[in-house]
Every structure is written in C-alpha cells, then in structure tokens.
Amino acid sequence: MPTYEQIFEKVQATLVDALGVDEEEVTSNATLQGDLGAESIDFLDIVFRLERNFGIKIPRGELFPENLTADPEWIADGKLTTKGVDELKSRLPFADISKIEEDPSVDKIGDLYTVDMLVQYVQSKLSTS
Amino acid sequence: MRWIWIDKFLEFRSGEFARAIKNLTLAEEHLHDHFPGYPVMPASLIIEGLAQTGGILVGEAGGFAEKVVLAKIPRAEFFGVACAGDQLVYEVTLTDLRSEGAVVEAKAFLNGELLADAEIVFAHLDNSRANQIFGPKNFVFTQQLLGVLDLAKAQARAREAGGHPEPANGAAEGGGEANGQPREPQTVA
Numbered sequence: 057m058p059t060y061e062q063i064f065e066k067v068q069a070t071l072v073d074a075l076g077v078d079e080e081e082v083t084s085n086a087t088l089q090g091d092l093g094a095e096s097i098d099f100l101d102i103v104f105r106l107e108r109n110f111g112i113k114i115p116r117g118e119l120f121p122e123n124l125t126a127d128p129e130w131i132a133d134g135k136l137t138t139k140g141v142d143e144l145k146s147r148l149p150f151a152d153i154s155k156i157e158e159d160p161s162v163d164k165i166g167d168l169y170t171v172d173m174l175v176q177y178v179q180s181k182l183s184t185s
Numbered sequence: 186m187r188w189i190w191i192d193k194f195l196e197f198r199s200g201e202f203a204r205a206i207k208n209l210t211l212a213e214e215h216l217h218d219h220f221p222g223y224p225v226m227p228a229s230l231i232i233e234g235l236a237q238t239g240g241i242l243v244g245e246a247g248g249f250a251e252k253v254v255l256a257k258i259p260r261a262e263f264f265g266v267a268c269a270g271d272q273l274v275y276e277v278t279l280t281d282l283r284s285e286g287a288v289v290e291a292k293a294f295l296n297g298e299l300l301a302d303a304e305i306v307f308a309h310l311d312n313s314r315a316n317q318i319f320g321p322k323n324f325v326f327t328q329q330l331l332g333v334l335d336l337a338k339a340q341a342r343a344r345e346a347g348g349h350p351e352p353a354n355g356a357a358e359g360g361g362e363a364n365g366q367p368r369e370p371q372t373v374a
Contacts, residue, residue, distance in 0.1 A: 074259065097256045101306050104281045104288050116284050 057183060063110075064175045070105045071171065074098055088169040106174070112181045119177055120169070121147040125162060136160040144168070150176035189330055190234035191275065194337035200246040200279060205238045205333070207231075207273040216269050225266040231273065231301050232261060235291035239277040241334055243287040243307050244326050246279065252325045256286060256308035263301045271295055285309055 058066075068082040075092050088094040094102070099120045107114055116122075124147070125131050130140030141160060145153050151168035196204040209216065209226055216224035236255045244253045267273050274294040281288040286308040293301035310325075 076259075097306070097308060100286050100308060101257055101259060101288075103285075104283075104306070108281070 060175060060179060063178050063182070064171070066109055067106070067171060067174050067178060070102065070109050071174075074101045074105055082171055084170070084172045084175070086171050087167045088171070088174075089166040092171075094169075102174075106178060110178055110182065112178065112185060114181070119174075124165060131162060134162050136162065136165075148173070150180070187329060189237070189333065190230055191237050191333055194238075194334060195274075197242070197245075197334065197337060200242075200282070202279070203238050203242040203275075203277050205234070205275045205277075207234050207275065209267055209269050209271050209273070211269045213269075224269040226268070226271075226273070228261075228263050228301070231263075231267070231293050232258060232303060232305075234273070235275050235277060235293060235301070235303060236305055236307075237330065238275045239279075239289035239291055239305050240307060240325065241330070242277055242279055242289065243282065245334070246282055246287075247309075249326050249331075252310040252312070253287070253307050254310055254325060255305065257306040259304050259306060261301065261303035265295065265298070265300050267293075267295050267300060273300065 064084065068079055071077060071082045071088075071092060072079055075088075075094055075098060077092050081092060086092055088098075088102075103114050103119060106112065106119075124144065125140075127140075127143070130137055130143055136144065136156065137160075141153065141157060144151070144156065144165070148168055150173045152170070152172075153168070156164055156168060190207060191205040192208050194203060194205045196202065209224075211217070211224060215227065215230070219225065219227050240253050240255065244251065247253075272295075275291065276294065277289050277291045279287060279289050286306060289305050289307070291301075291303045291305050292299060
C-alpha cells in the first residue's frame with residue numbers, strides 16, 4: 057500500500073498532465089478550480105487519468121458528485137441549508153467541510169475539491185481494492 | 186461546404202480502432218486562404234478529422250445512443266505539414282470509455298510518417314439537457330457524417346458479394362498496428 061506522499065506525487069503528476077499546470081502549483085491545499093484553473097470538463101479528464109494511473113475504478117459521481125445543488129431543500133438564498141451541508145458531508149467524505157460550515161455560500165462548494173481530497177480518495181480506493 | 190473532414194474509412198474495429206483517410210485537394214476553399222500560394226492543411230482541421238474519426242468510433246461503441254462531443258484536447262503535437270495533393274491517414278485508438286465520455290489516442294500520418302499525435306477527450310452530452318436545448322435530433326451524428334461509415338460498410342458488402350470476402354468482423358486486425366500506410370480495407374463492422 058503506497059504512502060500518502062507516494063500517492064500525492066502521482067496525483068500531482070496526473071494534474072500536471074490534465075491541467076497543464078506546473079508541479080509547484082499542485083500543493084496539497086490547492087483547490088482544483090480556484091488555484092489550478094480546472095473547468096468542469098477537466099474533471100472527466102482527471103477521472104480517466106486517475107483510473108489509468110492508479111488502476112482503480114471510479115464509479116460515476118463518486119469522486120465528483122453531480123447535482124449537488126439540485127434539491128431545493130439543500131439551498132436557500134444562495135446558501136447551503138443544514139440539510140445541504142449534511143448532503144455534502146455524505147457525498148464528499150474526503151473534503152474539508154469545516155470551511156463550508158463557516159461560510160455555506162453555494163459558490164464555495166467548488167473550493168471543496170482540493171488536491172488533498174483527491175489523494176485521500178485514491179488512498180481509500182487503494183486500501184479497499 | 187460540408188463539415189466532413191474524413192473521406193473514407195479503411196478499417197473500423199468496433200470499440201477499438203479506426204483508420205480513415207483524408208485527401209487534400211485544391212477544390213477546398215480553405216487551402217487557398219491557408220495560405221495564399223502555400224496551400225497547407227490547417228492543424229485545427231487535422232484535429233477535426235481525427236475527432237470525427239474518433240467521435241464515430243466512440244459513438245458506434247454505444248450504438249449512437251449518446252451525443253458525443255469533443256470536450257478537450259489535452260495534448261496535440263505536429264511534426265510537419267500536409268499540402269494539396271497529399272493524403273492523410275488518421276488512426277484512432279479508443280483507450281477509455283465510460284458512461285460520461287471517452288478518450289482516444291489519435292495520430293495522423295503522411296506517406297507513412299507521423300505528422301500529428303494527439304489525445305482527445307469526448308464527453309457524452311446529458312441527454313435530457315441536450316434534448317431541452319437541441320431537441321431529440323442527434324445533431325452530432327448527422328446522416329452526412331455517418332454516411333462515411335455507411336459507405337465503407339456498403340463497399341465491404343459489395344466486395345463480399347463480388348467473391349472477395351473480407352475477414353469476419355474483429356478477425357482482421359492482425360497488423361493493425363499504427364503505421365499510417367493505407368491498406369486494403371479490412372474490418373468494417
């Protein structure tokens with residue numbers, strides 16, 4: 057079972073290829089969209105590359121959930137409701153939800169996708185495979 | 186002008202590989218503009234031809250049930266130019282396919298030499314959303330574009346009927362390695 061650091065290095069290389077960023081930019085705390093400039097279509101590319109590079113299977117919506125704001129009970133006045141935050145916690149188990157608990161604005165959801173989240177996700181996949 | 190940037194399939198292995206050709210001719214308007222006195226195929230249109238070859242390969246793998254759109258070109262390298270009178274050979278290998286989309290490795294060859302090498306990511310459009318915007322018609326796989334594949338199938342059937350049977354689907358790949366050399370049409374599903 058590879059260490060966190062070994063997985064991080066491979067995730068880093070994956071993101072360098074997928075997003076055309078420099079290795080130094082891909083820090084553990086970097087957000088995929090805000091810091092690394094990922095667009096929605098890049099998420100699909102990242103999923104393909106992680107599957108290939110780590111030999112894992114990533115079911116649709118497991119790493120990057122879809123329709124996170126679809127239910128009107130999850131959102132009110134541009135902010136996540138308690139129910140919405142709970143939904144995020146269950147669907148993004150490796151994201152640092154504490155930030156969004158401080159500021160539950162919908163436009164902050166994108167900041168939950170970090171390099172660290174990817175590494176932890178891969179780590180859990182490798183440990184169960 | 187019709188937006189069809191491949192002329193013919195030489196080989197088509199469902200869900201795996203496709204080889205198509207593109208003949209460049211001075212009858213094409215764009216060659217006169219790109220560039221005046223020096224007619225070379227724009228790299229963007231070579232990418233489009235590779236994407237059409239790959240898009241049909243991806244679409245056919247799913248029975249054309251999905252609307253397949255070019256989503257991203259993570260990498261594209263060009264090693265030369267093709268001029269009027271040249272014939273490009275496009276070879277595309279399907280490397281990944283899942284419900285959200287697909288990835289292909291795509292190469293263009295000129296006289297057996299590698300001219301372009303690219304990776305192309307396709308996305309499957311969300312059908313419910315796409316239908317809201319575009320209607321139920323599959324605007325990606327138009328009859329004109331699919332006609333290229335239909336023609337190859339018809340030609341394969343005609344050859345079989347003429348006493349020159351082609352190998353069965355999936356059995357003719359031997360030597361299907363990328364080499365860019367136009368060959369006798371092989372497997373057209």
